[in-house]
Amino acid sequence: xxxxxxxxxxxxxxxxxxxxxxxxxxxxxxxxxxxxxxxxxxxxxxxxxxxxxxxxxxxxxxxxxxxxxxxxxxxxxxxxxxxxxxxxxxxxxxxxxxxxxxxxxxxxxxxxxxxxxxxxxxxxxxxxxxxxxxxxxxxxxxxx
Amino acid sequence: xxxxxxxxxxxxxxxxxxxxxxxxxxxxxxxxxxxxxxxxxxxxxxxxxxxxxxxxxxxxxxxxxxxxxxxxxxxxxxxxxxxxxxxxxxxxxxxxxxxxxxxxxxxxxxxxxxxxxxxxxxxxxxxxxxxxxxxxxxxxxxxx
DNA sequence: TTTGCAAATGCAACATGATTGCATTTGCAA
DNA sequence: TTGCAAATGCAATCATGTTGCATTTGCAAA
Ligand SMILES: [Mn+2]
Ligand SMILES: [Mn+2]
Ligand SMILES: [Zn+2]
Ligand SMILES: [Zn+2]
Numbered sequence: 001x002x003x004x005x006x007x008x009x010x011x012x013x014x015x016x017x018x019x020x021x022x023x024x025x026x027x028x029x030x031x032x033x034x035x036x037x038x039x040x041x042x043x044x045x046x047x048x049x050x051x052x053x054x055x056x057x058x059x060x061x062x063x064x065x066x067x068x069x070x071x072x073x074x075x076x077x078x079x080x081x082x083x084x085x086x087x088x089x090x091x092x093x094x095x096x097x098x099x100x101x102x103x104x105x106x107x108x109x110x111x112x113x114x115x116x117x118x119x120x121x122x123x124x125x126x127x128x129x130x131x132x133x134x135x136x137x138x139x140x141x142x143x144x
Numbered sequence: 145x146x147x148x149x150x151x152x153x154x155x156x157x158x159x160x161x162x163x164x165x166x167x168x169x170x171x172x173x174x175x176x177x178x179x180x181x182x183x184x185x186x187x188x189x190x191x192x193x194x195x196x197x198x199x200x201x202x203x204x205x206x207x208x209x210x211x212x213x214x215x216x217x218x219x220x221x222x223x224x225x226x227x228x229x230x231x232x233x234x235x236x237x238x239x240x241x242x243x244x245x246x247x248x249x250x251x252x253x254x255x256x257x258x259x260x261x262x263x264x265x266x267x268x269x270x271x272x273x274x275x276x277x278x279x280x281x282x283x284x285x286x287x288x
Numbered sequence: 289t290t291t292g293c294a295a296a297t298g299c300a301a302c303a304t305g306a307t308t309g310c311a312t313t314t315g316c317a318a
Numbered sequence: 319t320t321g322c323a324a325a326t327g328c329a330a331t332c333a334t335g336t337t338g339c340a341t342t343t344g345c346a347a348a
Contacts, residue, residue, distance in 0.1 A: 009345095014295070014296070014343085014344050014345075015344075015345095016295095016296065016297080016343080016344070018296085018297080019296095034334095035334075035335080036333080036334080050297075050298090051297065051298050051299070052298095052335095053297080053298075053299080053335090053336085053337090054296080054297055054298070056334090056335065056336080057296075057297080058296095061296090072216060072217075072218055072219070072220045073216075074216055075216065076216040076220035076221065076222060076305080076306095076334085077220065077333090077334075078220065078334085078335085093258050095260065095264065104261070104264075106258050106259075106260070106261075107258075107259075108258030108259065111255035111271060113273060114237050114250050114251075114252030114271075114273065115250075115252065116239065116250070116273075116275070117248070117250075117278065118278065119277075119278025119279075119281055119282065120239065120248075120275060120276065120277055120278055120281070121275045121276040121281050122273065122274075122275040123274050123275040123276065124273075124274045124275070125271065125272065125273045125274070126271075126272045126274075127255065127258075127269065127270075127271050127272075128268075128269065128270045128271075128272055129257060129258065129260075129266065129268075129269045130266075130267050130268045130269070130270075131260070131264060131265045131266040131267040131268070132264070132265040132267065133263075133264055134261065134262065134263025134264055135263075137263055137264070137265050138263065153316095158314085158315050158316075158324070158325070159315075159316095160314080160315070160324095160325065160326080162325085162326080163325095178305090179305075179306085180304080180305080194326075194327090195326065195327050195328070196306095196327095196328095197306090197307085197308090197326080197327075197328080198325080198326055198327070200305090200306065200307080201325075201326080202325095205325090220305085220334075220335090221304090221305070222305080222306085
C-alpha cells in the first residue's frame with residue numbers, strides 16, 4: 001500500500017505533519033468533514049495541533065492538487081473528502097434530510113448531464129435530493 | 145392584482161415597511177439576491193433603510209412563510225428569491241459558471257426524482273450543473 | 289551529511305455572513 | 319382608540335474564511 005507521505009509527494013506537495021494528519025483523516029472518514037470538525041479532531045488527536053489558518057491552507061492545497069474534493073453544504077459550510085472516498089459516492093444519488101442534516105446514499109444512478117450551449121464546458125453535475133428522512137418524518141420534524 | 149401587503153397578511157405576516165420593501169424587491173428581480181445585495185439596495189432606495197439584523201429576520205420570516213426561497217450558493221452565501229420567481233425556473237435545469245458565478249437557464253427539463261427508501265419524504269430535487277461558460281472558457285478562466 | 293532556500297507555518301489582524309439579548313416601537317385586532 | 323404580541327434597532331458576539339509578514343522547515347542538491 002502507498003503511504004500517505006508518498007501520495008502527497010507524488011502530487012507535488014511536501015509531506016508536512018499538518019498535511020499528513022489531514023489527508024489521513026479524510027481517507028479514514030467516510031463523510032465529508034468541515035474545517036471546524038477537522039480542527040476539533042486535530043486538537044484532540046494530534047500531538048502538535050496545527051494552526052487554524054494552516055488547516056485552511058492545507059485543505060486548499062489538497063484540493064488544488066486533486067487529493068481532496070471541496071463542496072459547500074446546505075448551511076454554507078465548505079466540506080472536504082478524500083478523492084478516493086469521494087469517488088465511491090460518484091455513482092449514486094444522495095438524499096439530504098432537511099430535519100437532521102443527515103446524508104443518505106440512494107441506489108439510483110445519477111442522471112445524464114444535459115446538452116450545453118456552444119462553448120460551455122461541463123465540470124460537475126450533482127443531483128441534489130432533499131426532504132425528510134424516515135426517522136425525522138416519524139418524529140414529525142419537517143424541514144429546518 | 146394582489147398587493148404586496150395583502151400577500152404578506154394572507155401568509156400570516158404583518159405588513160411592515162421592511163417586509164414590503166424586501167418582498168417587492170424579490171418579486172421585481174429575476175436573479176436570487178443575497179442579504180448584502182438587498183442591504184445595499186435598501187440603503188439606496190428605501191427612505192428609512194431597515195437595520196441589517198431586521199433584513200436577516202425579514203428574509204427568515206418570508207422563507208418560513210413560504211413567500212421566499214433560500215438557497216446557499218457556491219461561495220456559501222445565502223440567496224433569496226420570491227416564490228413566484230422561483231417557480232418560473234422550476235421546469236428547467238441551470239448551469240452555474242465556476243469562473244464568473246453566472247447562472248444560465250438551459251432548455252433541458254429536470255430529471256425525475258429517484259425512488260426513496262420507505263418513510264422518506266421528498267421535498268425538492270435540484271440538478272446542479274457546474275462548469276465554465278463560453279465567455280469564461282474563451283478568456284481561459286477555468287473554475288475558481 | 290550538511291546546507292540553501294522555496295515553501296510551509298504561526299500569529300495577529302481583518303473581512304464578511306449570520307445570530308442573540310434586550311429595550312423600544314409599532315401593526316393591527318378587538 | 320387602545321393593548322399588546324410581534325417587529326425593530328442596536329450592540330455584542332459568533333462562525334467561516336482571508337491576508338500580511340516574520341519565522342521555521344522539508345527536501346533536493348552539493
Ligand atoms: Mn454515497
Ligand atoms: Mn432558469
Ligand atoms: Zn433526518
Ligand atoms: Zn462564466
